[in-house]
Amino acid sequence: MASILTDRHGRFHDYLRISLTDACNLRCQYCMPVEDMHFMNRSELMTVDELDTLAGLFVRHGVRKIRLTGGEPLVRKEAAEIIERLGRYPVTLAITTNGVLVDRFVDVFQRVGLRSVNVSLDSLDPTVNQMITRRDHLQIVVEQIEQLVARGFHVKVNMVVMKGVNEFEVGDFVAWSKDLPLHIRFIEYMPFDGNGWSSAQVTTHQQILELLEDRFVFDKLQDGPNDTARAYRVKGYRGTFAVISTMSQPFCETCNRIRLTADGKLKNCLFSSGETDLLTALRAGQDVESLIRDTLLAKHARLGGQLADDYHLTDPDTLQNRSMIAIGG
Ligand code: SAM
Ligand code: SF4
Numbered sequence: 419m420a421s422i423l424t425d426r427h428g429r430f431h432d433y434l435r436i437s438l439t440d441a442c443n444l445r446c447q448y449c450m451p452v453e454d455m456h457f458m459n460r461s462e463l464m465t466v467d468e469l470d471t472l473a474g475l476f477v478r479h480g481v482r483k484i485r486l487t488g489g490e491p492l493v494r495k496e497a498a499e500i501i502e503r504l505g506r507y508p509v510t511l512a513i514t515t516n517g518v519l520v521d522r523f524v525d526v527f528q529r530v531g532l533r534s535v536n537v538s539l540d541s542l543d544p545t546v547n548q549m550i551t552r553r554d555h556l557q558i559v560v561e562q563i564e565q566l567v568a569r570g571f572h573v574k575v576n577m578v579v580m581k582g583v584n585e586f587e588v589g590d591f592v593a594w595s596k597d598l599p600l601h602i603r604f605i606e607y608m609p610f611d612g613n614g615w616s617s618a619q620v621t622t623h624q625q626i627l628e629l630l631e632d633r634f635v636f637d638k639l640q641d642g643p644n645d646t647a648r649a650y651r652v653k654g655y656r657g658t659f660a661v662i663s664t665m666s667q668p669f670c671e672t673c674n675r676i677r678l679t680a681d682g683k684l685k686n687c688l689f690s691s692g693e694t695d696l697l698t699a700l701r702a703g704q705d706v707e708s709l710i711r712d713t714l715l716a717k718h719a720r721l722g723g724q725l726a727d728d729y730h731l732t733d734p735d736t737l738q739n740r741s742m743i744a745i746g747g
Contacts, residue, residue, distance in 0.1 A: 421480050422711035427719050429673055433483045434476050437680040437746025438494040439463065444516050445552035448578055450743040451612025462681045464697055466496050470503045472678060472696060475706060483510045487746040489680065492519040498526045505530025514747065517559040524569060537563050538576040541584045567598050574601040579621040588626055589633045595657025602659040603647050606666060609734040610742040617730045623648065623663035644674045665729040670720040677746055684713050685745065689722030691738035
C-alpha cells in the first residue's frame, strides 16, 4: 500500500519542516508584512507534546529529515526541550535560524546530534543589513556563523538576493567561503502575503552566476536527487556556493517537502493556498492520518497551483497564502 506521504504525482515526502513559532527577533522586510502583522496567541501554537506527537506520526510514516524553522525557532521558550524531544527520532535533524541566539543552543545541538545549521544573512554591509532586517545584529550573526564553523557544524548561509538592494554583494559572500568551509546559498526572492514582491526585484540564478563570473572561476558540483540548490565551488575554495532558483527554474518534480505551521496546519507546498488543520483534529481525538493523506493527494504538480511557470506573469495580488514568517520557510 502506498504511504500516506506519497502524492498523486508519485512524489514521496520524507522531509518535514516544522515551524516552532511565528514570532521573531528580526523584522526582515521580504519575510513579514510591514503592516497588519498578526502574531499567533500562545493557545494557538502546538504545545511541545502536540508537536512531538505529530512529528512522531510523520516519522512512523517515513519522514527521515526534520528541519526546525519559524519565525525564529530559537525565540520559542521551549526551543531546547523541543530539540531534545525531536532528537530522539531516527531522522536527520536540522534548523534554519537568523543566528542571533545560536550560542545559547550550541550545546543542545551537539547533545542531540543536530549537525546542520542554516543561518540567514542577507548583507555584510551594516547599513543595508539594518535596512533589510530593521534591527542591528550583523556583527553578532557573523560571529555566530564563524563559531559554528569552528565547532564543526555544517553551516549554510542563506542570502535572499534582491535587485538593487544586495545583489552586488554576492561576490563578497562567496569570498567569505575561501578559507572557511561555509556553504553560501543564494535564494531567489519569492512572493508571499504582504511582502511587496514584484518580478522586477528578482535576481535570477543566471544573473547571479553572471555577477560572479567576472571575479571567480568555479565548477558545477553534483547535486543530490532532492536538492533545491544548484551547487558550485570556486577553484581552491574550502566552501561552496549554491543557488535556490524557485522563481526562474522551479524544482517541483523532485519535491519531497511538507510543512507544519506553528499552529498545527499542514501545507503540502510553500505556495499552496490551502492548509489542513491537524492540530484541531488532534485535540478533538480525530483521525489525523487520513487528513495527512488527503492533503498529500491534493498537492499540485507545480508551485502550489498558484504561481505562473514564467515568474514574470505571477501577479502577487492574486496569491492566497500566508506571509513567509507565518508559514515557516
Ligand atoms: N528566522 C529564521 C531565518 O531567518 O533563517 C527561519 C525562518 S525564515 C522564514 C527561513 C528562510 O526563509 C530564511 O532563509 C529567509 O531568508 C527565507 N525567506 C523568507 N522570506 C523569503 C522570500 N520572500 N523569498 C525568499 N526567501 C525567503
Ligand atoms: Fe525573522 Fe527569519 Fe523572517 Fe527574518 S527571515 S523576519 S529572521 S523569520
